[in-house]
Amino acid sequence: MDKTALFLQLVSKLPLMARVALLHMLQASPASKYQDLRTELTIAMLRSFMDVPKPRSITFTQKMLSRVPPIRGTIWVSKYTLPIPTEEDARAIHDTLSKAIDGLQDRDQPKTARIQVPEVLPVEAEWTAHRPGVPKDAKLPDIPEREKYDEMMKDVKAPTTILYFHGGAYWLMDPATHRPTCRELAKRTGGRCYSVRYRLAPQNPFPAAVMDALVSYLGLLYPPPEAFHEPVKPEHIVIAGDSAGGNLSLALLQLIMQLQRSGTTVFWLGHERSIPLPAGVAVNSPWIEITHSSPSCVTNGAFDYLPGLEAQDKAEKLRAPCSAWPTNPPRMSMYVADDYIMHPLVSLLLAPSWRGAPPTYICTGWEMLSDEDKFTAARFHAEGVSVTFEEYEGMPHCFAMVLKNLKEADRCMEGWSRFIARVTNSTASEGGLDGADDKRSAMRSTFTTIKSGTLEEKELDPMTLSPYTEEEIREKMRRRIELKCVPASEGDLAKL
Numbered sequence: 042m043d044k045t046a047l048f049l050q051l052v053s054k055l056p057l058m059a060r061v062a063l064l065h066m067l068q069a070s071p072a073s074k075y076q077d078l079r080t081e082l083t084i085a086m087l088r089s090f091m092d093v094p095k096p097r098s099i100t101f102t103q104k105m106l107s108r109v110p111p112i113r114g115t116i117w118v119s120k121y122t123l124p125i126p127t128e129e130d131a132r133a134i135h136d137t138l139s140k141a142i143d144g145l146q147d148r149d150q151p152k153t154a155r156i157q158v159p160e161v162l163p164v165e166a167e168w169t170a171h172r173p174g175v176p177k178d179a180k181l182p183d184i185p186e187r188e189k190y191d192e193m194m195k196d197v198k199a200p201t202t203i204l205y206f207h208g209g210a211y212w213l214m215d216p217a218t219h220r221p222t223c224r225e226l227a228k229r230t231g232g233r234c235y236s237v238r239y240r241l242a243p244q245n246p247f248p249a250a251v252m253d254a255l256v257s258y259l260g261l262l263y264p265p266p267e268a269f270h271e272p273v274k275p276e277h278i279v280i281a282g283d284s285a286g287g288n289l290s291l292a293l294l295q296l297i298m299q300l301q302r303s304g305t306t307v308f309w310l311g312h313e314r315s316i317p318l319p320a321g322v323a324v325n326s327p328w329i330e331i332t333h334s335s336p337s338c339v340t341n342g343a344f345d346y347l348p349g350l351e352a353q354d355k356a357e358k359l360r361a362p363c364s365a366w367p368t369n370p371p372r373m374s375m376y377v378a379d380d381y382i383m384h385p386l387v388s389l390l391l392a393p394s395w396r397g398a399p400p401t402y403i404c405t406g407w408e409m410l411s412d413e414d415k416f417t418a419a420r421f422h423a424e425g426v427s428v429t430f431e432e433y434e435g436m437p438h439c440f441a442m443v444l445k446n447l448k449e450a451d452r453c454m455e456g457w458s459r460f461i462a463r464v465t466n467s468t469a470s471e472g473g474l475d476g477a478d479d480k481r482s483a484m485r486s487t488f489t490t491i492k493s494g495t496l497e498e499k500e501l502d503p504m505t506l507s508p509y510t511e512e513e514i515r516e517k518m519r520r521r522i523e524l525k526c527v528p529a530s531e532g533d534l535a536k537l
Contacts, residue, residue, distance in 0.1 A: 054089060061085045071343040075407070075435025075493040080444060084437050087346035096356045098363035099212065099243060099375070106209075109217040114177045116224040117193035119168040119186050121269055123260040126310055131161035133308035134259075138252055141299045145385045145393065149515065154380035159249045164256050165238040167216045168269065170197050171228035190269040193233070200277040201232025201465040204258060204319070206293075208284030208439060210328070211250060211376040212242045222283070222442050229458035232465070235261060239289065243366050247377040247387055254293040259309050259316070275317040279461045283439050284410075285376075287327025291389045291417075294322050294398060301397075321464035323402035323457055326439045327417070328410055329389045331374060331382055332525075334517040335412035336509075344407040345437045354525065373525050383518060390416060390514055400427040400484060402460040404453055406436030416507040416514065418488070423503075428486045429460050432501065435493040452496050 064070040065078050072081050096102070112118050125131045139158045146152070170193045172179075181189060203226055207219040216223075216236035223234035239253040258280070261273045282290040297316050300306075306313040333350055342349045348356065360366065372379050377387050385392040390413060401421055405414035411432070418430040433440065433449055441453035488501035509517075 050090075054086060057085060057089055058082055072435060075344070080447065083444065084344075084346045087443070088348065091346065092348040092352045092356075094359070096360040098361040099366040100363040101361070103213060103241070103365075106213050106218070107215060109215070109220075112181050112220070114179060115172045115175055115228075116220060117168070117170040117172045117189065117196065118181065118220060119190035119193055119269065121166055121168060121186060121190070123164045123166065123256065123268070124265060125161055125163055125256070126265050130309055134161045134252065134256060137300070137305060137307050138248060138255065138296075140305070141296055141303075142248060142384070142386065144303060145295070145299055147383045147385055147391050149383045149391075149519070151380045154378075156248065156378065156381055156384075159240075159245065159252060161252060161256065162240075164253045164260070165216075166257060167220070167223075167234075167236045167238075168193060169216075169220060169223040169227060169234040169236055170194075170232075171224055172196060187269055197227075197231070197233050199231035199462070199465070200274070201230045201461060202261065202273050202278050203227070203230070203232060203234040203323075203461060204261060204278055204280045205234045205236040206239065206250075206254060206280075206282035206286035206289040207236065208282065208286045208326075208328075209241075211285045211288075219283075219442075221445075225454055226281070226458055226461065229454065230462045230465075232461075242377075243368055243375040246372075246375075247381060247384075250289055251292050251296060251386055254289055255296060258293060258297075258319075259307065259314065262317070263309055263314055265310060276320045277465050278319040279321045279323055279465060280319050281323040281325075281457075281461065282327070283325040283442060284328050287324035288329060288331075288389060290322055290324050291327065291329065291392075292386045294318075295386060295389065295392045295395075298395075298398065318397075318399050321400045321402065321460065322398070323461050325404050325441065325453070325457060326406065326408060326410060327403065327414060329413040329417050330514075330518065331376060331388050332518050332521045333409070334514070334521040335410065335416075336517075337412035338409045341407050341409050341411060344435055345409050346443075347409050347438050349409075373522065382522060383515075388518065390511070390518075394424065395421050395426050396424040398424075398426045400429070400460075400464050402429045402431075402457060404431040404433065404441075404457065406433045406438065406440055408436070408438040410438065412507065412509070416509060419503050419506040420511075422486050422488075427484045428488070428503070429456075430486075430488045430501070430503070430506075431456050432490045433493070434490060448496060449491065449493060452491060 061082055065073040065081050135158055142156055168190055205223055207214045216238050223236050227234050237257045240249040264270055280290045300316050306315055338350055403414055403418045405411045418428050421428045436449055441450040444450055488503045490499045490501055
């Protein structure tokens with residue numbers, strides 16, 4: 042978008058901005074009691090740009106949002122492609138994933154359904170770390186990627202390795218768009234991020250992203266000889282992500298747990314490999330339930346910039362067609378075939394068990410996804426998993442990455458990073474942690490609400506965190522799937 046077009050877009054938003062500002066000053070909007078004027082205006086603007094009368098095509102939007110500025114400033118980025126060593130390795134990974142998907146079939150999934158497991162391919166990623174002592178406009182040295190990695194490692198002070206999956210509804214964004222987040226996590230923990238360029242939908246639907254996640258985890262644990270890095274101990278790895286990347290993080294965790302439950306090993310680099318659990322999982326505003334069936338998807342719209350369900354459904358019908366979408370045969374979700382929408386590696390609310398999972402961090406705002414995040418945190422706790430849950434009063438989806446100047450955003454990045462440092466028992470760096478805490482302190486579950494403005498912390502009761510049972514969640518998902526097959530009004534959606 043050129044400057045003239047952007048200016049005209051902003052001018053067209055003046056009536057909206059005036060209305061939001063007036064309601065905020067009168068304390069007449071729900072968000073005005075929890076968000077400052079700048080935040081409420083920003084969220085309203087973001088929502089208006091996302092909720093357009095006739096959305097662009099998938100391929101146009103993907104191309105537009107893939108443009109990123111050059112790498113500058115206090116960040117190391119070393120690009121790496123993990124190869125698939127042999128055809129035997131590829132067949133083994135393909136078969137392993139196929140069996141795990143079949144073994145995890147949900148009771149509401151059609152029994153005749155057979156998922157098409159894609160080809161196993163090399164996976165691109167970016168090693169990212171904090172680069173201290175350089176100007177904000179510093180360029181990366183013009184040296185080979187392997188040498189960039191070696192130089193980066195001189196600034197990495199802790200063994201922490203964050204396997205990161207970016208958000209973007211599974212069809213947008215890239216490791217490049219999430220470099221600031223990865224740099225910040227690396228800075229605050231003293232470690233490094235391995236940010237994965239997993240295959241995007243709708244061109245590459247489920248389980249392509251899950252396959253790429255599994256290959257990436259294997260590559261960290263058991264790197265090929267030509268890899269930049271040495272083998273990473275599982276106790277030094279935290280799987281992390283935001284939004285759809287949070288879904289992928291939990292899907293990878295559930296996949297690893299399923300392989301352990303079934304006693305499955307994976308053939309890789311000439312050997313049968315066990316796949317151990319990581320030190321922890323840390324997800325920010327995770328999109329855990331693909332169908333958007335949670336009541337908060339309707340009730341929390343005033344606090345979020347994500348379009349409401351009616352707007353989403355309308356956009357899907359009005360979106361300009363392209364080679365990627367709509368698909369043939371058609372499907373409801375860009376990410377997954379209809380028969381697999383309720384598969385436990387897609388909608389993680391339906392996972393059979395989390396018992397035995399490593400310590401997990403989940404944070405959410407007062408966003409559309411908050412109910413599913415609360416349900417998941419409460420279920421983890423009920424099944425004996427150590428949970429660090431943080432709810433941020435009045436905050437929208439992924440606010441720590443979108444509204445970086447807020448003190449709530451800084452508090453969120455601190456909590457996220459502190460958890461990662463604790464479970465990997467790493468030494469904190471200059472990024473704001475007070476030092477390494479005893480690893481055992483991460484084993485105690487905590488459920489906390491962080492008040493807007495004051496950052497006052499209030500303890501939550503995990504037993505009352507989510508008012509919904511799994512069966513109620515299932516019924517809401519079934520009804521939402523039915524409603525997506527026909528035009529739905531906001532009144533219909535409220536009945537979910």
